[in-house]
Amino acid sequence: MLNQHPSVFEELKKVDALVDARNEPEMVTERLPFTVRVVRSEEDILKAVAVRHSAYARHVPVFAQGLREPEDDDLKPNVAIMLAESKLDGSPLGTVRVQINHDRPLNMESSVELPSWLRQSTIADARRLGVVGGGAGRMVKMILFKALFQYWANNGVDWAVVAARPPLNRTYEKLMFSDVLDGGTFIPHPREHNVPHQVLAFEIATAKERWTAANHPLLTFMSYTHHPDIDVGQPVAFGPAKSKFTPRAGDDERNAIRQTAL
Ligand SMILES: CC(C)(COP(=O)(O)OP(=O)(O)OC[C@H]1O[C@@H](n2cnc3c(N)ncnc32)[C@H](O)[C@@H]1OP(=O)(O)O)[C@@H](O)C(=O)NCCC(=O)NCCS
DSSP states (O other): OOOOSOOHHHHHHHHHHHHHHHHSOOOEEOOOSEEEEEOOSHHHHHHHHHHHHHHHHHHOHHHHGGGSSOOGGGGSTTEEEEEEEETTTOOEEEEEEEEBTTSSOOGGGGTOOOOHHHHTSOEEOOEEEEEOSHHHHHHHHHHHHHHHHHHHHHTTOSEEEEEEOTTTHHHHHHTTOEEOSTTTOEEEEGGGTTEEEEEEEEESTTHHHHHHHTTOTTHHHHHSEEOTTEEOOSOOOSSSOOOTTSOOTTTTOTTOOOOOOO
């Protein structure tokens, strides 16, 4: 006859789980003076392009000349553009673009050969990050990062992969991205005027666990603060997506933000 009594080991596991649950910090809700969402209309995309252009113009004016209009990549399937907008007057405050490798390699893969373990995974990038200047821009940047992590997690991304030039690579290192090319390599990025870029990756599923283990200063912000003003939408359909400007089922469910493991 089977022993109906749980083993001591199983009992101890339950006790451990209870202790972990008790130690879990409370979730707090924080409202922002701006919203972040995925663009859905031509008007939205032009707002994102405007703030992108002005951000790049501050730092790399010659390169920014080519960013006055939407780029081809803005309109491709499996690409999402996030837009931060002021609640006060609707002005654009920041933007970032994400591609998931569902239907083709990431844009950066035309310049760099990623290790095969990454190529065989669902990977996504973050490009064209740009924010308004000053302190407001810094807050917008952090919230755009949080939106990125939510978007990656909601859409089943295994690894986020970025190519960043110094000193901007430091931001990713601080978030615990690590170098994916042997020897901490900086590769010249032909599509970015051959400026050396560092290629870094981050495993999405273990984000909270690793930030917790590292007692990361952004853990509370990333994992224990609910920001209802971030709406990264429903997961995108796998495979060839429809035009960015075609409404998709579920688009109106703005507030149904899935609480992810982040
Ligand atoms: C990227 C960005 C969002 C970072 O914002 P932030 O964390 O508030 O940081 P700052 O704007 O103060 O920039 C941090 C440093 O990076 C430098 N930097 C910013 N963009 C840069 C660029 N494109 N190329 C080289 N250096 C750049 C700044 O001059 C600053 O250097 P410093 O510390 O020596 O003064 C913001 O700089 C921005 O909008 N940049 C324009 C767009 C851009 O370059 N995006 C990068 C895509 S990889």
